[in-house]
Structures are given as structure tokens and as C-alpha cells.
Amino acid sequence: MTLDFAFLLAGPQAAQLAAGLATTFRLFAGAWLLAVAFAVALAVLRAAPLRPARWLVAAIVEYHRNVPLMVQVLIWYFGVPQMLPTALRIWVNHQDSEFLFALIALALNTGAFMSEDIRSGIRAIPPTQMEAARSLGLRFLPAMWLVILPQALRIAVPPMLNQTLMLFKNTSLAMAIAVGELTYRVREIESETYRTFEIFLLATVIYLTMSFTLMGLGAWFARRFPPLVRA
Amino acid sequence: MKLWIGAAAMAAVLALGGGTRADGLADIKARGKLICGHTQASEPFGYPDATTRQFVGFDVDVCQALARGLGVGVELKAMSVEARIPELRTKRVDVLAAILGYSPERATQVDFSHQYYVSNQKIMVKSDSGLKTLKDLAGRKLAGSKGSSSVAMAIKLIPSANVLSFQDSPSAYLALLQDKIDAAMAGELILARFIRQAKEQNQGTLEMIAEPLFVEPQGIGVNKGEPALLAAVNQVLLEMDKSGELQTIFDRWVGKNSAYGFTRAYKVEPIPTN
Numbered sequence: 001m002t003l004d005f006a007f008l009l010a011g012p013q014a015a016q017l018a019a020g021l022a023t024t025f026r027l028f029a030g031a032w033l034l035a036v037a038f039a040v041a042l043a044v045l046r047a048a049p050l051r052p053a054r055w056l057v058a059a060i061v062e063y064h065r066n067v068p069l070m071v072q073v074l075i076w077y078f079g080v081p082q083m084l085p086t087a088l089r090i091w092v093n094h095q096d097s098e099f100l101f102a103l104i105a106l107a108l109n110t111g112a113f114m115s116e117d118i119r120s121g122i123r124a125i126p127p128t129q130m131e132a133a134r135s136l137g138l139r140f141l142p143a144m145w146l147v148i149l150p151q152a153l154r155i156a157v158p159p160m161l162n163q164t165l166m167l168f169k170n171t172s173l174a175m176a177i178a179v180g181e182l183t184y185r186v187r188e189i190e191s192e193t194y195r196t197f198e199i200f201l202l203a204t205v206i207y208l209t210m211s212f213t214l215m216g217l218g219a220w221f222a223r224r225f226p227p228l229v230r231a
Numbered sequence: 232m233k234l235w236i237g238a239a240a241m242a243a244v245l246a247l248g249g250g251t252r253a254d255g256l257a258d259i260k261a262r263g264k265l266i267c268g269h270t271q272a273s274e275p276f277g278y279p280d281a282t283t284r285q286f287v288g289f290d291v292d293v294c295q296a297l298a299r300g301l302g303v304g305v306e307l308k309a310m311s312v313e314a315r316i317p318e319l320r321t322k323r324v325d326v327l328a329a330i331l332g333y334s335p336e337r338a339t340q341v342d343f344s345h346q347y348y349v350s351n352q353k354i355m356v357k358s359d360s361g362l363k364t365l366k367d368l369a370g371r372k373l374a375g376s377k378g379s380s381s382v383a384m385a386i387k388l389i390p391s392a393n394v395l396s397f398q399d400s401p402s403a404y405l406a407l408l409q410d411k412i413d414a415a416m417a418g419e420l421i422l423a424r425f426i427r428q429a430k431e432q433n434q435g436t437l438e439m440i441a442e443p444l445f446v447e448p449q450g451i452g453v454n455k456g457e458p459a460l461l462a463a464v465n466q467v468l469l470e471m472d473k474s475g476e477l478q479t480i481f482d483r484w485v486g487k488n489s490a491y492g493f494t495r496a497y498k499v500e501p502i503p504t505n
Contacts, residue, residue, distance in 0.1 A: 011336075078405060078406075078409065081409070081411075082409065089410075090410065093409070093410055093411045097411065098395065175377070175398070176397070176398040176402070177397065177398075177402075178374060178395035178396055178397050180395075184377075184396070187313070187377055187378060188377075188382070188383075188396065190313070190316075190378070191377070191378040191379070191380070191382075191383065192334070192336055192337075192383050193336050193337065193339075193340065194316045194336075194337045194339075194340035194341060195340060196316045196317050196320070197317070197320070
């Protein structure tokens, strides 16, 4: 069997791939930003001296860690809109609801995992720092924001990079609800042309290239902002 | 750099894996067994029977008839829709009777036998939607299942429509019931089943647009460069048509002895290539 990539240039396939890559990137970048914000909020709430808030965060994190991501995506797309009032539901269905719900599901899932990484970062900071900050008159949130988090986030960079890579690959699950991302386009091209080996090899190379780029960025960030304390 | 070495190694493995040259028909006769691939979850073509857990269906019967016609035994292999072409091209199966719809582009990768089934790809809408013809679908949101030819054809035939493909046909059906899309596309057999199901479960009245989106001939898939095997398969199919064996299989799965009650309007003949 010979591999022949020339067919990509002959038809509309190159444009299909480019569109898929662009959607994958939008999905990844959007979900990552939301996930980091959500993770920081969860980690801070979990460290707060408020028992109900800690239970709530624990429940959210366990749900996202223990239910398969594919199921979470399907629940957001097929389940959640059914609970909305009719007018709102029809409005949502006429938007780009596939992309929107995939984005939400991916962001919440990744955020839950990242919040655990940030939590361990926070626990690596000696508790006396918090006590010192509070005794200087800072309230809980400013003490967290100004003193603890800047250090905790640096410690959490390597595990958060892991989650980032997972998120990047997990964007492919969005194809289950018809989001036209890279894997979706690859499967589409495969079905149209039956050039299974060529197109999946190409997809592998694209995913690897993007993952290596992310790893490089992560390594650069870890060097540029090394942890300040050795735990 | 490492990456390219890896990719090159993969390509080499693939090239070696499929590189052996032999006459497929002679191999089958020497082995005394035809290895025939069929789908595993496509009722009524290839799916597990609910009580016996054996794979049954139109394509399974065709596999058995093919082997009988060639005068050999049969080994059935169930596979997913995505795995069909790799299984054939790496020669883990001799032939595919696996709802293989013909298109000129696909025919550059595998050879198609004469048609042994012709499916009408249709569009299903909610009865109260007011959508009656293919023209009404301009600018609407349509969906089918991934890997199906109806999705590819809809993009070509109704360019203004927003065409999506879901994981499988039941997802597209659910999306239609929930008003996420305006129309769902699939073969008329699947759609007939969904319409019945929606009625039985009181989930709404659905109907098919009478005019088919397109008509898709299905053939047996044979590897390129196997003229002897392809000719033998065609010969057996023609004999099955003449002897009434194909009619029996048709009636059993989609014709008068099935829930679909279709009548056969095609015969075994070369697929028109245009």
C-alpha cells in the first residue's frame, strides 16, 4: 500500500482541514481561559473558612472527575436546554449551540481538575504565610490574591500543563455533538474519500505538533516564572 | 525531527503491512473459507439478534450466499463502520458486505462489485414543520450521522443549508425531536424505524420528504488489483438474482416479510459510473 497525500490539494479537503483546525483552536483557547478562571475560583472557595462552600466545591469537583467527559458533553447539549423555558430554549437552539455547550462542558471539566492542582499548590505554601497576611490586616480574599495565589499558581504550573494537554486532546470529543473541529473534519474526509491511512496519519502529526508546541510554551513559562518557595 | 522519523516509521509499517501481492481468489479457494466483513450495529444489515446474540442481517446473509456461491465456507467478521476500509486494505477480510455506498471518490480506494442493494437516502422532518420538498430546506439546519454519505451529498445538493453530522443516527433523531435541527437525514429504513418509534412513544409526528435526497447503490467491497475475485463475486451476485436467493434475502430483511414492507425496484447490475 502506498500513501498518497496529493488528493488533499485536489479537492476541498485542505479547506475542510483548515476549518477544523481553526475550530479546534477556538474551542481549546476559549475553554482554557474559562477553565483557569473557574479553577482559581473553586480553589479559593475550597480554602475559604466556610464549611458549606467547601462541600459545594468538593461536590462539583467529584462530579467532573467521576463522570465520563463524553457523558458530560451529551448532558450539556441534550439535557440542559430541555430544562430551560421554551422561548429561551428555542433561542439557544438557533445559536451555535453545539459549539457553546461543548465549550462549557470542556471548560467546567478541565476547571475542576485544575482546581485540584491549584489546591495542592496552595497547600504547599506554609500556612504561617496566611496567618502573617491576616495579622497584617488583610482580609481573606486580598490575602489569597496578593500573597498565596501568586506563589501557589507557580507551583501548580507543571500539573496544569498536563491538564492543558488533556484539554487540547479532549476537544475532539466535541465531534459527538457535531462541532466541526479537527477530528470531525478528519472523519468527514475519511468517509468521503476512504483514504483512512493518509488522513489519520496527517491528523496524528497535526495533534502531535500542537501538543509539542504547548509543552514548549509550558516549559518556557515554568522557567520564566519558577516557584518562589521550595516546599 | 523526532516527529518526522516517527511518521516515516509509521508510513513504512503501513506500506509493508499491505504490500504482499497474491491472488485473493486463489487464496480463498486454498483456504476453503471466505472471510467476509459486515457491520455490527446497522439494523437490518448487520446487527446482533436480541435473543441469540448472533450477528444477523441482510449483509450477513449476503456473506453466506457469497461463500456458498464460491464453493467455500464462511468466516464472518463484524466491524464498525469506521474500521471497514482499513480491515479490507490490510487484508484481514477478503470482501466487505458492509453497507458500502458507491461514490466515484470512494471507488478510487476500493473496487465495488455490481449493486446488490440500492438505498434511498431520505430526509425526515416534523409533520407540523411545513417542510415538504428538498427546496424548503434551503438555509435550514440538517443533520445525519458521521461517516454517512447523506451528509456529504446534502452539502453538495443543498449548499445553503447548515449540515451537521452527529456521532450516530439516534443522536440526530433526538436533536430533531428537541428542535435543535430542522431535519434529519439517513437511509429510508432507519428513518422508517424512527418515525414508528416516535409514534409509539408519543414523542411527536415525524414524516419523510417524499423525494429522496439521492439514491445510493451498495456494492461488495473488494481490494484494488483483484480482478479474478471481483469477477467471481459479480458472477455469484448475478446468479443469486436469477435464482431468487437475493429476493428471499430482500423479503426477509426489508421486504414483505419484514416490518418495512419495501418492494425491490432494482436488479443486480454494474453500478453506473458517472
